[in-house]
Amino acid sequence: MQIYKVGGAVRDRLLGKPVTDIDWVVVGASTEEMLAKGYRPVGADFPVFLHPKSGEEYALARTERKSGRGYGGFTFHASPEVTLEEDLIRRDLTINAMAEDDHGRLTDPYHGQRDLEARLLRHVSPAFAEDPLRVLRVARFAARYAGLGFTVAPETLELMRQLSESGELEALTAERSWKEISRALMEDQPRVFIQVLRDCGALKVLIPEIDALFGVPQPEAHHPEIDSGVHTLSVLEQAALHKQPLTVRWACLLHDLGKGLTPESQWPRHIAHEHKGLRLIKAVNERFKAPRDCQELALLVGEYHTHGHRALELKPSTLLELLQSFDVYRRPQRFEEFINACEMDARGRKGLEQRSYPQADYLRGAATAARTVAVQPLLEQGFKGPELGEALKRERLKALKAYKEAASA
Template sequence: MNVYLVGGAVRDELLGIEVVEHDWVVVGATADVLRKRGYRQVGRDFPVFLHPETNEEYALARTERKVSPGHTGFAVDASPDVTLEQDLARRDLTINAMAKDQGGRIIDPWGGRRDIANRQLRSVSDAFREDPLRVLRTARFAARFNELGFAVAAETMRTMAEIVGAGELEALPPERVWQETHKALAASRPEVYFEVLRECGALERVFPEIENLFGVPQPKRWHPEIDSGVHTLMALGVSASLSDSTEVRFAVLMHDLGKATTPKAMLPSHHGHGERSVQLIRDLAARLRVPRKFQALAELVARHHGLVHRATELKPRTIVELLTQLDAFRQPDRFEKFLLACEADARGRAGLQTRPYPYADLLRLAQHAAREVGADDVRAAGLDGAELGDAIRIRRIDAVRQALRGAEAPARRES
């Protein structure tokens, strides 16, 4: 049998990017041959094996034939006579359809090196349109490699639009949509993922809550970019510069969903959009099976970000109530992610991306001061139960008042 390094490892090596995963394809062998050599089979839909020593994935070369709609509707042939070129032909993009043999020779039958040089994300063949998940994957690669100058080739974008128009995306399993989206949120330019999905018409099919934000106006005084959808993706881009946390980035993406449901008579104001956003987040999270920790942070940001933007106007009592609702004393790490998401919202506006955001530092100071109030100190006064809780709250309010005394106020609030 012949073994080749394939896919992302070859691509990243040619791009000068650190290779973190090695995937291999095996030509001229059977599942029985690999099992006899100690490989452990893990794939159910097609034969994928783990190497007995390295645990790296080895897949038998295969071809696929579309037999039903959706992402999994394929008949697979992994017989020993399937060639390397046939295996590479079924892959999504040319930059992912290269292989390297044991001697270090690059096998590139579909022009992957050419498209790396031209910074193009191009589909390999018409087989691309048979798997609707490739629409999301291509958008994800666009987000990942945007900083290197990559863009989706025009003909591939047209193919993606045709897949969307055929209704294929509706057959995607929710967990696969979330999986691709989560990977895209981890990219260096996560907003590009949603821009590409919107360009090919997929955003309204997969994330209608985000698509509905585009064209919804906001007060120009607070939002020079005006458009709610534009603001959301600008804020997402800022969040990527502030934090690697995909929880933070998801929360920023979700924070203004309620603006799409503002009554037209109220526009461009959006009073009460926070609570409307929370319900939309819950619906989206249930539909795509978003992990609970992502949903929880997103709901907190949607509900409270407007209050954070007015932190210097708040009384110490209100600040302590806010910190309590955020569970900031027991979950300080989540509180920090919350503040980063609020900062991304404030800076995700035309011409304001680099300005300071002192509101977060003010609340960090308040949280630190209030946290210093210990229950043991209050309990020593003989209090318990509700009285103990009231006493702790009063002492925290006083601690925050003392800590914030003399703090500089920002020149203006946010909206």
């Protein structure tokens, strides 16, 4: 029985990056031996055990065989006869197919260390093409390590292209897809994730609404980068640079989907793209079963981001409607995330990344002005029910008029 550290822990140590999660593989052992040593079994599909003291996961070395469609379409075989090399060959990338024993000795049968030095994301074997989830995983790794100069090997990109064309991507569950997408969006360079998916044809299968934005022009006066798809990637890049949370990054990715519906005869203008895009945003939200907070913010940003850009020009009544739409009185954080998404949108334009965005502080001030209107005086005046709501609205409108006048002075 031999135990090896495998996968990401080995990869990141060699890259000089902090190691957080450690995966262990056990060679030459049976389920009965693991149980006898006090390991606790978990997972129904293949033998994984929890260490009796550390609680870390230890998996028996195993082989796998394609037996159906999608990520789950595999039959696993684990036995004491399965070698370390046989276990490693079923992994996705060479840089994830290295192992290390308790003396720090490296086992690297598929030249992962060489690919680390060459900054290449390369598949281990042709069996890579049997698992559609690997398309998303490789694109995510590309986003994670782009800052270190990593790129996807051409032959691996070709396999990803074949997978994208095979129909296998459609067998992925919403939960597995969202797990990879959400993790990728939180990497340092999430735009690379989208770009790699597009390069291998996966984007038009998984999120055709985003793929449709590329090649769609916008007015150069407002968008020096012109292309709507390029703009979306730039907005996502700004969200990452400014350390925005997942909700904001998801909203930034989907905010301009309506531009993909504009007839060519109307280019480069996109009249009412905010409202036209809502059904597309809703469809993408539902396709991946995105968490509720991500879904809600994406729809609100899609509908109101141009209001955010025009904040300084909005009439007090329009400003009040905007605040009401976000329920800023009970959910102030959601409005703050909207403001941040609008700012990322404004910065996601070629040459304008550093331009100030005074609309942000103006909107924050408007929300504060509306929130400071007290309910108690109105109750003391006898207002209740729907009349109280109307009175509160009138007082908030007065407060916003005063705020706008003060800001304009």
